Amino acid sequence: MATIDTELECLKELDWQPRCGMKFESEQLAYEFYNINGRKIGFSIRKDTFGKNRRTGEISSRIFVGSKEGSRSKHKHDVLTIKPREETRTGCGAQMGIKIDRNKNKFYVNHFVEMHNHHFVRQECTHMLPSQRKIYVTQAIEVDLARESGISLKSSYELLGRQADGRDSLGYTKRDQKNYLRSKRQNKLAYGEACCVLKYFYDQTLKTPSFYMLSN
Structure with a gap:
């Protein structure tokens, strides 16, 4: 974890704003970086789809999305449910995608979508967001x-x-x-x-x- 913290310190000068082409030493470091971006703005993130190297089985690409991405599955809206949970997903399209650069053995941001369709959490409450x-x-x-x-x-x-x-x-x-x-x-x-x-x-x-x- 100390290594990740050290790497994140080096990225402070980028004001925690994702940009296409940014490089990371690992998938976890990219996740931590996007999570900090979420905390500073006021939204939670999660890991979504990924790609794997067929030969080694290692992660070769990953998409991180906001926790409000998509919509709840239909089977979770069972009419027999007495106290259904509140709908938390809004179909938000915000996401950051990374892909491995095999020549440098580093991940880089290959696409970034900043658009949100929901309100943000106040800064004094962001520490209680799921990903935080x-x-x-x-x-x-x-x-x-x-x-x-x-x-x-x-x-x-x-x-x-x-x-x-x-x-x-x-x-x-x-x-x-x-x-x-x-x-x-x-x-x-x-x-x-x-x-x-x-x-x-x-x-x-x-x-x-x-x-x-x-x-x-």
Whole structure:
């Protein structure tokens, strides 16, 4: 992440305005740059379609769009839904596309559309836009400690919000905290299963001399 931060510092002189021909060391750096542009203006972004190198499987192109691009799928407008979610997409056409320059092994902006068809979020609220919300390392430690102490999700979120002088100052929502804990639990389970499989194979090699396993 330090490398990305350093690269972004070098791009400050460009006032965070995307321009065709701009070059980036990686797809992630391009995303971070466009996300900063979104924060400064007042809109959220997301990753959209991409192209891959058939031989290596690496990303060769990507389009970043505003979160209000497109429209909600028809099946999400089920008439049986008691409390349908508010429509958030407006068909906004704002986007930034990047493509790999194979000679220089860098991504460059090959097209940029600045046109928006919606209102922007006020600057004092942009930190709570979906693409801006994040749980930092120090915050993750506090979330983990609360979980290990048996504090419920709702109570720990309220507690951390008070410590930060208000939930809006946390920079993430209760759902973000819930998703973080779920992802961590899933990763832990996946790692645990892998260890169990390896232990099984190891035990078999001790019990049965003819049993063997291949490892990379």
